[in-house]
Amino acid sequence: MNTQTPESAGIVDPSAVLDERFKDAISSVLPDLPREQIQTHITPSRQPKFGDFQSNCAMPLAKRFQMQPRELAAKIASAIDVSGIAEPIDESSIAGPGFINITLLPSAISDALGTLDTPELGIIAPDAPPTVVVDLCGVNLAKQMHVGHLRSTVIGDAIARLYERLGYKVVRQSHVGDWGLPIAMVVQKLIEMEADGLDLNLVTLSQLNGMYKKAQAQCKPETRAVQILEKVGGHPKAMAELELRIENASEHLERAKARLVALQSGDEESVRVWQRIYDITMGACLHTCQRLHANVTDEHSAGESTYRDELGSVVQDLIDRNIAEEDDGALIVKCDGIKEPTIIRKRDGGYLYATTDMAAIRRRVQKLGGDILVYCVDSRQSLHFKQVFAAAHKAGYTATSDGHSANLVHAMFGSVMGEDGKPLKSRSGENLNLSDLLDEAVSRAAATLSERNPDIGGDERHQIAESIAMAAVKYADLSIERIKDYVFSFDRMLAFEGDTGPYLLYALVRIRSIFRKAEESGIDTSGIESAPFDLRDPAEKALALKLLRYPGTVEGAGLNHEPNRLCAFAYELASSFSSFFDQCPVLKNDDDALRRSRLRLCQLTGRVLEDALHTLGIPTVERM
RNA sequence: GCCCCCGUAGCUCAGCUGGAUAGAGCACCGGACUUCUAAUCCGACGGUCGCAGGUUCGAAUCCUGCCGGGGGUGCCA
Structure with a gap:
């Protein structure tokens, strides 16, 4: 009873077969219509009483050829050959404005199931699989993962897995925030604490997280508080206290900036401590990824620091080819349709995250061979990616080796909210670990x-x-x-x-x-x-x-x-x-x-x- | 100011390229366990799809305006 007839053998998707049969029928009814223009509009029926599938092709076609939809549907119904796949289609199959309802033959469903029942479950890889680079996770050094990382990691990994399942070549990239002043602050802090007897080998990520916050607080001058006190007239003792703290803050900040320079120039002690921070952070974060069953490992980590030697050449390249221009001391790239220019170098000569992302696009397309670049990042970054994508296109960094342009996608996601409708925070108002x-x-x-x-x-x-x-x-x-x-x-x-x-x-x-x-x-x-x-x-x-x-x-x-x-x-x-x-x-x-x-x-x-x-x-x- | 995103049942959400009476889950109500795991199944209840126009055979879906909520907006990331 389930013998596969020659004409129905090999059916994976009955709607694909129906699509062909409908195209044949429509061609015979409307000979002037080129076959490649025919859209059969076959979809699974919503309700069993309308059969298993339906074609909604009659209405748009009738409109185009100025016919009555039901009349056209009747002509298609009488012309179509659904033998071996569906119950015969006739006038009674037509409903409403011209829907054609289709009921599959039991044998067709059985055959299709049989064809699905293979190791690959009906999913066939493309002959020449494109490469997809998926940006995900993106943890920061000296910081614990919080709910913000959950979505990037979980959704990004799912997108990567979907492409893998489809047979594409997938490269995961975790854009680790491991560079810049905030990290230098922690490095500086740790070096000071080590001098006071701290054993770096015993430091946990939780402790690093605390130091990160403390270092940031120490470097943040409370000038605003002074302004307010000056305005309303504060206690002299409070003023003195605050001024001392501002002085301390600028001292801390100066030391952090100096540490950043040292770190960036490869100073041995700075790099040693930085590496320790890196190892502690990644050890804990990658463990959390593992726990989440997210395939994010050390080999997927592409920290900002790995771009440090490419930033200068990117900027120089953009200057040389007149992609970038100077404006009020900063270096910017202007792109059509975007009001806000992309700043790639600050007035003080420093680089920004747009610069790093430009370098990342260049690497991902040209070195990693990315045909599609997917960024699974918070929706609040949407302007940033709009800018950087446009700038990268303008600079030609999206040109693939076969002469195409890589497709850049910001797969953005929304925030995680608490049941009170506000962003999810801990009792103390901090990011939830x-x-x-x-x-x-x-x-x-x-x-x-x-x-x-x-x-x-x-x-x-x-x-x-x-x-x-x-x-x-x-x-x-x-x-x-x-x-x-x-x-x-x-x-x-x-x-x-x-x-x-x-x-x-x-x-x-x-x-x-x-x-x-x-x-x-x-x-x-x-x-x-x-x-x-x-x-x-x-x-x-x-x-x-x-x-x-x-x-x-x-x-x-x-x-x-x-x-x-x-x-x-x-x-x-x-x-x-x-x-x-x-x-x-x-x-x-x-x-x-x-x-x-x-x-x-x-x-x-x-x-x-x-x-x-x-x-x-x-x-x-x-x-x- | 300008730009982006969201607005569907009391609550949380689906709705693929415009298609038939807008679907789930939760909650509430009523049924089903001597029977393969009842963390399940079956049924009932519940909606001016933010508002107003427009496009058309047909709009939750596309276009315009407005209202409400969120986010972003030149030297942080």
């Missing part, structure tokens, strides 16, 4: 787990809780539209019910449980991957149709840099499976052929769900 936040998610997950499933204990319980927590946090972050601010809520993301990471893991756990159970009961599952499909129940048909949308969804999510599309798919798939699980007995089924069909459907669903989760960077568990 990311590893603390993850710890809390884990302990909440562990509490729920021991309540739901007390049988799981010890080490396994901890590991499962860790995975559930990461799945919850990451799914919450990935499943909403990137650009929007989102409200962070432990209660919602770890909820017992609903559209959450745990729900997806649970669906997978149930699938795995079926196979464990089958083994326990001695049910033979060997060769299940070639069992014929029998999709007699509406729930299994719905599940099958959902599965067929996987390759297209991954492509759409990847090329548009929108992981939330794949999240939505994963949720819908898990949901379809849950309905199926509820309505279609698998193991407790007397019909051996049907049981094998359903086992294969479970297996395929499990593979697709697992693949989707892996592509999103969400860990899975065996049981929960």
Whole structure:
């Protein structure tokens, strides 16, 4: 009953076949219309009563050729040959203003599922895969990761994984903030503390973070306070105290500036301390990335410091070719359509982050071979990237080796908000530390787990809780539209019910449980991957149709840099499976052929769900 | 001032290149566990898609204006 007919063998996506058949039909009805101009507008139907797919081609075509839409639809219906793929299409298939409803043949769905059921799950890599450089994570030296880094890391990694899944060549780049005055302040501070007996080998990132803040405070003159005091008339003692602090601040600042010069010129002691700061910071941050199941490692780190020898040549190059011009002592690049010029060198001769980003674009295109550059960075940087992208285009830094221009994308994202609607902060008003936040998610997950499933204990319980927590946090972050601010809520993301990471893991756990159970009961599952499909129940048909949308969804999510599309798919798939699980007995089924069909459907669903989760960077568990 | 982003059910969010009666989850109400993990399933309730125009067979989606919220805006990153 499931023999693949020659004409339907090899169908991955039925809508692709329907697309061809509709093009044939439309060509015969409208011979003057060039085939490559035909748009068949085939989409999955929203409601089962409208069939499985529909074509909305008749309305726009009728308009173009000044015909009645329903009349044209009728002509297409009588001309089309859907043999081997769908139920015959006739007048009764036409609905509303001219929708043509299509119901697939059961055999066509089965065949398509069979074609999907391969190691690559219907996703075919391009012959000549382009290179994508993904900018993500972007931690700063001497600072702990906070919620701001969560999104860049999680979304950036998901975008990278999507491209990898599509077969593109992916290069991750973490633009580490490891250069400049703030770092020099910490270096200076650390050198002073070391002189007082501090052992650098025992310093933690948390301590560095404190020093960073302290150093910044020490270098920040409180001139504003003096102005106010002068205005309202302050106590002489307070004035004296403040003036002393300003004096101290400028001393601290001078020492920091001197330290920066020393560091930049390669002074041995400065570099030694800087390296220690680097190691401490990256050790902790990369560990957090690992915990998040984000593929960000040492080899992906491309700190600002690595560009230090390129900044001068970039600036000189822009001057030589008259791309940049001097303005009020600064060096700027003007770009059409952007009012604000891009400043690439300050009046005092110093370089800015735009300069570094110009060098980074040049390296990423010309050295790393990037055809697409994706920046997964906060939306507040949108003007900056607009400027830098335009300046890089103007300078020709986006020219690829094959003569094309690289595509530069700012995959921006919104802020993480607290449940009060304000940016998420700790009780004391500081940025929320990311590893603390993850710890809390884990302990909440562990509490729920021991309540739901007390049988799981010890080490396994901890590991499962860790995975559930990461799945919850990451799914919450990935499943909403990137650009929007989102409200962070432990209660919602770890909820017992609903559209959450745990729900997806649970669906997978149930699938795995079926196979464990089958083994326990001695049910033979060997060769299940070639069992014929029998999709007699509406729930299994719905599940099958959902599965067929996987390759297209991954492509759409990847090329548009929108992981939330794949999240939505994963949720819908898990949901379809849950309905199926509820309505279609698998193991407790007397019909051996049907049981094998359903086992294969479970297996395929499990593979697709697992693949989707892996592509999103969400860990899975065996049981929960 | 100028520029960018957002505004969909009480709450949190979907809605792919304009397509049928705008969909989920939470909350609330009613059902389903001697049955493959009920962190589940099924049903009910719930919306002037910020407002007003425009484009057209058709607009949450595209265009213009306005209102509300957020962000950015020449020498920090």
